[in-house]
Amino acid sequence: MALATEAAATRKARLRDAYSWCRDYARAHQENFTVVSWVLPRELRPHFWSLYSFCRWTDDLGDEAKGDRLALLNDWERSLIRCYEGIRDEPLFVALGRTIDRFRIPPDPFLKLIEANRRDQEITRFPTFDALLDYCSYSATPVGRMVLYVLGYRDEERQRLSDETCIGLQLANFWQDVSVDWTKGRVYLPQEDLARFGVAEADIAAGVATGPSRRLLEFEVRRTQGYFDRGRALERLVSRKARADVRLFRLGGEAVLKAIRAHEFDVLSQRPTIAKQRKAWMGLESAFRVKLGF
Secondary structure, eight states: OHHHHHHHHHHHHHHHHHHHHHHHHHHHHOTTHHHHHHHSOGGGHHHHHHHHHHHHHHHHHHHTOSSOHHHHHHHHHHHHHHHHTTOOOSHHHHHHHHHHHHHTOOSHHHHHHHHHHHHHTTOOOOSSHHHHHHHHHHHTHHHHHHHHHHHTOOOHHHHHHHHHHHHHHHHHHHHHTHHHHHHTTOOOSOHHHHHHHTOOHHHHHHTOOOHHHHHHHHHHHHHHHHHHHHHGGGGGSSOHHHHHHHHHHHHHHHHHHHHHHHTTTOOSSSOOOOOHHHHHHHHHHHHHHHHTTO
16 A cells, blocks of 8 residues: 555656656747746646647757757657557656646647658748648647647537637748748748749848738738638637637737738848737736636
């Protein structure tokens, strides 16, 4: 009996340490994580730490890691599979495994996120907007579905609305980072849109906004806003405790679009940014609106 009690205490301590590791990792890699953590329901925060840590680590393997990134991503996928088999050695997978078990999260969203990073190693252009949307179904929508599982929702309608918001977030990030992605050899603006508006990749390389490039970005921003508008209904379909966080995702993406508009759709000579004070205010404002019943 004593041995069983001691073993249970050891497992509990190991799990606590694992979630602490994820919390510290998340805080070190996300400048506005403190605000988001404050908005989240307290009892769910450790699980969001583990999800964020997995997503961030995966993206870092695909974007920043030295050496053979495809091999590293394949190893990472095997670690995920072992996690689902109950083999959890590293702190991240100890915490993530508990989150997966508690909320019955299937492997699909995690596997898709890894696959998105595999594609990043080989695909640098998208011929059509539909091709870009297909990429978003691996890079963006799985994250929203992970969040829904932790919030206790598994139905298709909420997943559909979450997909709209997550696609909007991914697209907003693409338009914000046009100049940054160019330095990495990537162009997320669909080739069909570049041709339609008469924008050449040489214009992106020059780093100078032109009339055609501004009109192109105005078009992309307007189209992206539609995703946020359609996904907004999700905020009324989650609990009040989770509503502020769901709303904050949308507000963050819309703030990026607003910044692009404020720069008159010039994303070539500079990267539109959101002030830290604005990020903090969005978190507070979202929380207060929920508390007041809006």
